[in-house]
Amino acid sequence: MSAAKRIRMADVAELAGVSVSTVSHVLNGTRFVAEETRSRVEEAATSLGYVISDRRESPVGPTIGLALTGASNPYLSELILGVESEARRAGYAMLFCDTHDDPATERDVVALLLSRRVDGIVLAPTEGWERQTLPILRRQHTPYVLVDRFAETACDQVGTDSDTAASQLVGHLIRLGHTRIGMLVGLRGLSTSAERVRGYRRAHQAGGVPIRPELLRDGESTVAGGRRATLQLLRQGQMTALFSANNAMTIGALLALREENVVVGNDLALVAFDDLEWGEVMTPPLTAAAQPFHAMGARAVQLLVRRLSDPLAARQIIRLPASLEHRASCGCEVAALIGS
Incomplete structure (x- = not known):
């Protein structure tokens, strides 16, 4: 020794x-x-004479760090797979850390990834990431790409065009004759939440339907929040249709509707952002906007690899379209959907 x-x-x-x-x-x-x-x-x-190993390069070779809320949102697993498969194709290993959608945790896991000398980071930013996480990235001069959520910061970003997809979902309800459409609003401070509210409002304006502020309720992007907000809307006794702005709130909404013996597609039309894995086997099947998570993750890695090879390349913001899965929870007849 x-x-x-x-x-x-x-x-x-x-x-x-x-x-x-x-x-x-x-x-x-x-x-x-x-x-x-x-x-x-x-x-x-x-x-004291201790030889400190040089960890400027990862022992497993070129590495990309991924920081997002994964374990707490299993529907992002496709995004993680998209990042991993594209990173491997480009010759990079991937290190994943879960932020649990908490700004302090995000700051710590990004710092941890940087301590492991990753070449770059793919980040789904939390609310307030500019105050806690961005300074660390800038101080270390580490290339990064934002994924799933957009920000005002000048950097490479890729996500879903939530505004357009939300507008299409709510516009479909309006064309079916609904003028009192409730909305479960996601966590405040996130770009995805703001964009889906914007799409809701845009559909109302395009359809000439007045917006009723009391029909928009905070669901906090959680199952419990979605359930609570849906019960509040049901007890107001005003809405004939409901738009849930994320998968967790949709589950909460379904729980509340079952509690109140509301028949989806008959007593109340329901559309949702994020297509549940079992959405097609629901009764009735769920009308939803399906995000291209795998493609989103792959494009994020492509942007990061490009940034690593050309630090002076022009910044890119990519908005991928969601696919609208028209089924029957919106109140449409299955035969009509097949023929549309």
């Missing part, structure tokens, strides 16, 4: 004025450590 390896972490910790676990995280790269603390530990280790 070399002299360098005989140096104890406890010695390094004592000299740097930190805990042994912090020394371990710095030397092994197992967790994000603040830059000032990292520098102090590395200086102490070097002065």
Whole structure:
């Protein structure tokens, strides 16, 4: 065993004025450590003769980091697969961290990915990411691409054209004669939520139908929020149709409708953003906008690889169209749908 390896972490910790676990995280790269603390530990280790391995390149070769809310939203699994398959095709490994849609967690996992020396990052930004995560990316000069959600920041971005898809879904309800259409609004502060509200409003304006603010309810992009907001709308006794702006809220809405013995497609028309895996086998089948998640992930990697090869390339913002799956939950007859 070399002299360098005989140096104890406890010695390094004592000299740097930190805990042994912090020394371990710095030397092994197992967790994000603040830059000032990292520098102090590395200086102490070097002065004691500890040889610090050069981790400027990932031991598994070129690597792309992916940070998004995955475990908490299983419908993004196709996006993750799109990133992974395109990264592999381009010769990159992928490291994935779940942000759980929490700004502080997002900041920490992005810092962790950077500590692992990833070449670039694909990020589905949380609300307020500009305040916590963006400064870290800029400080490290790491190329990144935003996926699924858009931002005002000048950078490469790819996602679904939510405005157009929402407008088409709600416009379909208006053409069916509905003038009191409820909406379950997603988490505030996200571009996807704002775009789907914009599409809802645009469809009303195009159809000459007045917008009733009391029919828009916060569903917070969760099952519980969707259920609660749907019950509130049902108890108002005004709406004849409902637009749910994401998959989790749709599940909540279905729970609420069942509780209130409301028959979808008969008592109430229902359309949704995000096509549920089992949407086609529902009774009645769900009319929904299906996002091209796999293509979205692949395009994000393509933008990142392009940025890595040409740092001065013009920024690109790509909006992919959703596919509208017309079924029967909107109140349309199946025969009419087949013939349309």
